Amino acid sequence: MRVLAAAVLAMVVALQAGCDRSAEPAKPVPSQPVAAPVAAGVPTPTLAAPRGKFDAISTTAMGVTGDLSATDAGFAFSQGQIYGLEGVGTASGADPYADTKASFSSLINVPDAAVLDVFRVTKEDHAQARNGGFCGAAPTTFIVTHEGVDSGGAPALFLVAFNGASPPSVNSPENELCGTFMYAPSAGPPATK
Numbered sequence: 001m002r003v004l005a006a007a008v009l010a011m012v013v014a015l016q017a018g019c020d021r022s023a024e025p026a027k028p029v030p031s032q033p034v035a036a037p038v039a040a041g042v043p044t045p046t047l048a049a050p051r052g053k054f055d056a057i058s059t060t061a062m063g064v065t066g067d068l069s070a071t072d073a074g075f076a077f078s079q080g081q082i083y084g085l086e087g088v089g090t091a092s093g094a095d096p097y098a099d100t101k102a103s104f105s106s107l108i109n110v111p112d113a114a115v116l117d118v119f120r121v122t123k124e125d126h127a128q129a130r131n132g133g134f135c136g137a138a139p140t141t142f143i144v145t146h147e148g149v150d151s152g153g154a155p156a157l158f159l160v161a162f163n164g165a166s167p168p169s170v171n172s173p174e175n176e177l178c179g180t181f182m183y184a185p186s187a188g189p190p191a192t193k
Contacts, residue, residue, distance in 0.1 A: 013161030038103050047087025047117055049074065050147055054157050054183035057150075059179040061159075068157070075143075080082045081134075085119040085143065088167060088174045092116065097144075097160070097168040098112035098177060102169040104144065108180050109151060116160075118167050134161030142167050150182065191192045 054068040066078030090097040093105035093114035134140040150156040164176035
């Protein structure tokens with residue numbers, strides 16, 4: 001045991017001797033994972049999409065999708081759209097979603113510290129929806145969700161749709177943002193699995 005401890009101590013001393021102590025200290029690692037590392041394609045299998053029934057409350061949600069039924073399988077909307085989802089990571093409200101450096105918190109009016117879930121769209125069926133999908137006729141590739149409260153303090157579900165090849169990040173062109181959609185928990189019966 002003493003031999004092992006001595007060997008570890010010798011390695012630490014050798015590593016410190018090679019370090020340039022006049023160099024700038026390392027920048028702190030952010031406490032929240034951000035959307036950019038998601039681009040590495042490492043799935044987050046434990047990330048679960050919101051579940052339940054939600055009423056469309058924003059103008060875009062009422063016009064494009066209608067009410068939402070969310071299950072483990074994904075999202076189904078009253079206007080016929082169906083989305084399969086795969087969790088890919090998280091972002092914070094302060095994270096930029098586009099090359100303009102605009103943040104999610106400014107886009108959907110949530111706190112900078114809000115945790116958002118990032119999902120890859122694995123299936124999109126527009127069915128007979130009059131406006132097509134979240135991105136119209138273009139395929140929706142990522143949906144960012146946040147369960148929080150609206151500006152009046154009532155529970156709300158925010159969905160942000162994108163059509164880029166990679167998860168939204170500071171490198172994404174602004175035009176990959178398709179729209180924002182807001183829903184309120186429904187007083188109706190809960191969605192089933």
